[in-house]
Amino acid sequence: MDLPPENPTKPDNPTTPNGSALTDKNGWDGKLRVGKKAEIVNAEVLSDPDYSDEDAPPVEQILADEDILDDYEKDTDEIDLVHSRISSIPALRLDRFPKIERLCLRQNQISRIEFPSNIGPSLQELDLYDNLISHIRGLDHLLHLTSLDLSFNKIKHVKNVNHLKELKDLYFVQNKIQKIENLEGLEKLRNLELAANRIREIENLDTLTGLEELWLGKNKITELKNVDSLANLKILSIQSNRLPVISGLDALVNLEELYISHNALTQISGLDNNRNLRVIDISSNQISQLTNLKHLQHLEEVWASSNQLSSFDEVEKELADKKELTTVYFEGNPLQTKSPALYRNKVRLALPQIKQIDATFVRVA
Template sequence: MKPSDVEMNSTTLDNSVAANTTTDHHNSDSEEDTQPQEVGKDSLEDGFLDDVPDDTEDLDVVHERLTTLERLGLERFTNLQRISFRQNLLSKLLPLPNKTLTELDFYDNRLTRIENLDHLTDLTSLDLSFNKIKHIDNVDKLTNLTELFFVANKVSKISGVSTLVNLRNLELGANRIRVIENLEPLVNLEQLWLGKNKITKLQGLDQLKNLKLLSIQSNRLQKIEGLSNLSKLEELYLSHNAIETIEGLENNTNLQTVDVSANRIKKLEGLEKLSHLSELWANDNQLTSYEDVEAQLKDKKELQTVYFERNPLQTAAQATYRLKIKTLLPRVTQIDAALVR
């Protein structure tokens, strides 16, 4: 299965097509070996967290309609490492006394600005997704961050992250970004998610030489370019753009997954150098030639999955389409959503 770009914490906002159900790479929702301490009381009066042991390391205050962090008595949790305030009604970030925190989650609140986080220098993961934040700022002191999530805010410019050189995963999907910029210092970045923005050009990525996953689905791209320095790239997601030609991938020889579905591509080409290709998503384009399919993919020994549905080569010969693909690509184990039998 391929991931859609703006799905933070198992939230799916963008699928290439109905068949392409997605999984997200924002992992703060995944189960851990030690389940966090659940908190669930009906009021926010003093004593709300009385049942939580002082030495707890995980605190999960989710969907409690919190409007403020005052009176929670968080200062007594001196060993606290992870807090989740997901799905509350918080509109302001108040200073947290827990300097030992490594993970902080404010997903789905009403925050409009970032503040009072400078002292949390041990943070490795910060989730501010699904809020109303317009500017990425006041995170420059958090230099130990490896994961930063800003999905579904109102961010129009990539900025304020130049000091975060330890970032491995940056998620900025479902914002208002038009230009890929100011990412040059993030040389350790491995995953970059920019789906559902207003980006018109692939640029500003040359220094991200450790990037393994790039997702820019549902933008305004017309051309595949600016990727030649990304030699470690393994996954590329470009669905729902206006791309007409598969090109510019000659140096991306480690690519395993390429998603160009729902574009305007008329000819299957530009995949010659991708010897490790295992998944190709090219559904919902304008492909007509089985000869091109054979020429581009027959030598791909690791190819397992192809999607060509809703192209003319499928709609014009629905009765024989699967058999033709299976004959041309005998190693493939999945054609569109169905396994090969």
């Protein structure tokens, strides 16, 4: 005797005994059908894995079972919590430390900036390097900050910092910033770091007249411009960009260090007014002649590795009279690759004042 199966399969389309489809009076067979064409509401979520909605409610935070600040005195002026797996700033209960001046929360899992208002009058240095921050906010009460480090986060837009009038150092290294903006009013700023972002143009720096250091390496900049107002600038770092020529530096008469390696330079030019230069780095370009350095009498270091320099006569002509010159780098040029055995001796003969050639110190006889 055959037994029916234990789990009989229900037919997809039930029928009556005479084989016709089983439907109601309106012809509906009881199945819910969805159209094949679906509409994606937030398409940017698929194209950008780091997309975040600035107006979305905060993700629920699970508070830690232990108080990692339990050993700190209430009147402490410095808290250092590096790589401590912190995801919630409110969970730290920082309102217990009204005299804190320096707070370091490097290498944690913080995605939202939230500080109690009572630490505002004392906090001067805030380090949030290497976290998960996408949006700059929550700094309204920290009016006495002199140093703010938001490097190695996921920030796309510079904003909500221009009320921090006491800032001297501001760091945005390795984020996703495409535009220099919203820095008006930071007249006390001395050091601005925007390296390793997605910036294509130098702009909106007119009000930063006190700036002494500007770091823009590893971006997508194709032209040196809009820096005329930075008359106090001493250090300009713009290596690993897309510059075909050195230009736009005429107003930077106090410039002492210029780092412009890993670009698309074919010649040295545009330095006529930069007579206070002490260090110049033109390594890893396509420069074939060492020229236009004669007037830079205060040069101490010339970094020119991995170019197309081939003339020791040019080295002597441009650099022999520089009494303050101590270090030169020429490795990776035809100067060195064509006669590596004689290279160092030829450099020493051309530049007897040198103390270091490439990474090797020169022995004094």
